[in-house]
Amino acid sequence: MQNTKEWIPGWVHESIRLNHKAFSLMCLFLEIVTNLAPEENLHDENSDYDESMMGLFKVLSNGLFHLEKRAKEKKCDPYSELIIFLGKLLVEQGVFPTRENCAFCDEILFERGDVFLVTDHGGFSCGTCLTHLEEAITTNQKEGRELWELLGVVANHRYQELSELKIEYNEVAHILFHYFCYQFHFKASDFKSLSMVL
Numbered sequence: 527m528q529n530t531k532e533w534i535p536g537w538v539h540e541s542i543r544l545n546h547k548a549f550s551l552m553c554l555f556l557e558i559v560t561n562l563a564p565e566e567n568l569h570d571e572n573s574d575y576d577e578s579m580m581g582l583f584k585v586l587s588n589g590l591f592h593l594e595k596r597a598k599e600k601k602c603d604p605y606s607e608l609i610i611f612l613g614k615l616l617v618e619q620g621v622f623p624t625r626e627n628c629a630f631c632d633e634i635l636f637e638r639g640d641v642f643l644v645t646d647h648g649g650f651s652c653g654t655c656l657t658h659l660e661e662a663i664t665t666n667q668k669e670g671r672e673l674w675e676l677l678g679v680v681a682n683h684r685y686q687e688l689s690e691l692k693i694e695y696n697e698v699a700h701i702l703f704h705y706f707c708y709q710f711h712f713k714a715s716d717f718k719s720l721s722m723v724l
């Protein structure tokens with residue numbers, strides 16, 4: 527045991543705990559990471575430190591740091607914060623939706639207005655290919671295009687460089703959450719904090 531005379535915390539989530547939206551987001555982030563992280567067997571002497579979880583915890587710590595900063599500036603939009611967090615998490619977990627090219631015909635989507643997220647195919651589709659799909663979990667065109675733009679912003683900037691995403695259709699946050707659930711075989715109802723956020 528060690529005694530210390532003085533203890534100065536390096537970082538405290540001072541503003542998050544005074545802002546109920548930010549606090550609910552923090553609960554949701556923690557719930558998401560808890561669900562993704564495997565349980566550590568502390569009694570297994572042969573288990574080495576598992577580095578595969580480091581990326582996950584890096585996203586979490588970046589997310590909490592970002593949330594604290596936004597709450598301190600009193601500019602904490604739950605839709606924007608959740609989309610940034612999920613986008614970074616999907617990149618880190620290797621299930622970020624195929625975005626630059628159509629998941630079916632490989633056409634570059636940059637200049638196409640008709641872009642749709644097809645959740646059960648793990649990526650975006652052009653309008654032409656979408657018409658050939660008989661059954662698919664997909665967005666409408668406006669939301670598809672907006673999510674395409676937003677995920678581009680998230681993927682191409684470092685976490686702390688991002689401020690607030692300009693979101694026209696708040697539904698895109700729900701769509702992205704369902705995309706995340708689909709990838710990891712969760713149900714939205716598995717996350718108790720979700721209803722406090724969206």
Ligand SMILES: [Zn+2]
Pocket residue numbers: 628629630631632633651652653654655656
């Ligand atoms: Zn296509």
